[in-house]
Amino acid sequence: MKTKAVRLYGKMDLRLEEFELPQIAEDEILVRVVSDSICMSSYKAALLGAEHKRVPDDVANNPIIIGHELAGEVVEVGSQWKDRYQEGMRFSLQPALNYQGSMKSPGYSYPYCGGDATYMILPREVMIMDCLLPYRGEGFFKAALSEPYSCVIGACRSLFRTDRHNHNHYMGIREGGKMAIIGGCGPMGLAAIDYALSGEFRPNLLVVTDLDDRRIQRARELFEPKAAKQGISLLFVNTGTLDTPKQDLMKLTGGDGFDDILVMVPSAGVLELSESLLGFNGCLNFFAGPTDTSFSARVNYYDIHYLEKHIIGTTGGTVDDMREALKLMEEDKTNVEVLVTHVGGLDAAAQATLHLPEIPGGKKLIYTGIQMPLIALEDLPDLSSQSDLYKGLAEIVGANRGLWSVEAENYLLKNAPAI
Structure with a gap:
């Protein structure tokens, strides 16, 4: 074959x-x-x-x-x-x-x-x-995104704290605690927000930071209704507008610091700020993968000792993490469609991969059986005059708040030219 x-x-x-x-x-x-x-x-x-x-x-x-x-x-x-x-x-x-x-x-x-x-x-x-x-749910794109979603589940499942009475370790997001996702409005950050609102253990306070107002606004529109339904206080902060980021973010916790922090960007300054925001017995997961093999940042070991802080890093997820991701998707408990900002055919995959850092937005989804250039979902209204395919996709995506969907996937697979 x-x-x-x-x-x-x-x-x-x-x-x-x-x-x-x-x-x-x-x-x-x-x-x-x-x-x-x-x-x-x-x-x-x-x-x-x-x-x-x-x-x-x-x-x-x-x-x-x-x-x-x-x-x-x-x-x-x-x-x-x-x-x-x-x-x-x-x-x-x-x-x-x-x-x-x-x-x-x-x-x-x-x-x-x-x-x-x-x-x-x-x-x-x-x-x-x-x-x-x-996978027993609907939508191949959801199953494809279960792998990156499982990485976020693995990161959250790896967070831990200790019991000072018997030295047991308790894994996962602290139930009812205070959590921050730093640099959290990129594709993996959005997945982390979604899981924090959907998983077995959920915080009472979730603070998400970013430097891009447009990305913050999109994340706010996508997740504030879900957070309200779950009874979780979800706050978005553009740290680039803060004169005193540490003090301002600490105020949101009542001065106690965060129980759990995910750091989604490989920046020494961001890591140092994030470590300073950890509360007693808190856990920071450096999720972002740097390309510099000598990448490092300063750590306050005084606080590590006296505040019993925990700093970890995870990469990828386990088979069980992926099973959990698939189960959440099959039960329609996630909003994984928020990750997708671009779609294209197999003929677009090579160039999209080589230029990935230069392409803004979230996940770039490739349908391997078709040929189609990589297109941004937000550009579909402007492209709709070029072909019936784009017109149909624009109508479906527009009716779904600009998000990808099973209906859009089925339409694309039925009407796009084969590779």
């Missing part, structure tokens, strides 16, 4: 190519990919090429397929897995395999397994590690 896929050959060298897939072995599974969300980690892999820890040294001669935030349908199941998986099953994929300590991962390491493809082959370790997860 032939597939079309975006393959990495080296630093900033991505190519959309058609090639033959081999016949699957008895311990492999053939799948059709429907959607793949472009991740900044894919840009980092393209930027570093063979120097990336997950990319093979011989990638120039044996290219890999990029993309790891994906969803699709099972096409053919090898004999070894017939009792566990069925053809036609909708799925999402946890790419953090951690198989026998290996760094290999779909979207980084395999010649036939990556999300920016029409068809791909799942290697045995995906199933061995139980990373092929069924």
Whole structure:
């Protein structure tokens, strides 16, 4: 079977190519990919090429397929897995395999397994590690976004505090506590807001900071009604307008500091400010991934000692985190559609990945079976005169407060030209 896929050959060298897939072995599974969300980690892999820890040294001669935030349908199941998986099953994929300590991962390491493809082959370790997860909800885009959403769940589940009476550790957001998401109006920040309002443990106060008034306003419109319904005080602050950010943010907590803080931007100054905002026994998770291997920031060890502060970092999520994400989506408890700001076809994936830092907005969603340039949802009204496809999408998205939806996805898959 032939597939079309975006393959990495080296630093900033991505190519959309058609090639033959081999016949699957008895311990492999053939799948059709429907959607793949472009991740900044894919840009980092393209930027570093063979120097990336997950990319093979011989990638120039044996290219890999990029993309790891994906969803699709099972096409053919090898004999070894017939009792566990069925053809036609909708799925999402946890790419953090951690198989026998290996760094290999779909979207980084395999010649036939990556999300920016029409068809791909799942290697045995995906199933061995139980990373092929069924999805029973609506919307392939939701299943694709369960991977980045699981990263946020993992970050929140990793937050902890201690019990000074018996030294037990309690994991997760402090129920009824005070939480801050610093630099929180980007795509992963929005996912963190959504989870803090949707998950098992929720704060009473959630403060979200950013430097962009437009992003703050969009986040406010999206989440204030949900927060009010949950009885959570949700406050947005542009810290760029504050003369004394530490004092002003501490006032919002009544002077006690925050129980939980997620830092979503790799800035030394932001980290130092965030650490100073932690209250007694509070926990800070440095979620943003820096590219500078020597990145560092100052820490007040006096406060670490006497206020018993905890500072951690997490990257990625676990299989259980992804199961939780999929369950929340299947039960329609999340608003994951707020992450999507752009959609396009497989022919747009390579350039969108290479220029990802330059493209504003949230998640860029690729539908791998179609051809269409990457377009911003907010531009659809202006594009509607160019084609019936854009006109139809503009009407659907406009009726849904400018957000992507299952209806928009179905319309696109039905009417867009095949790749």
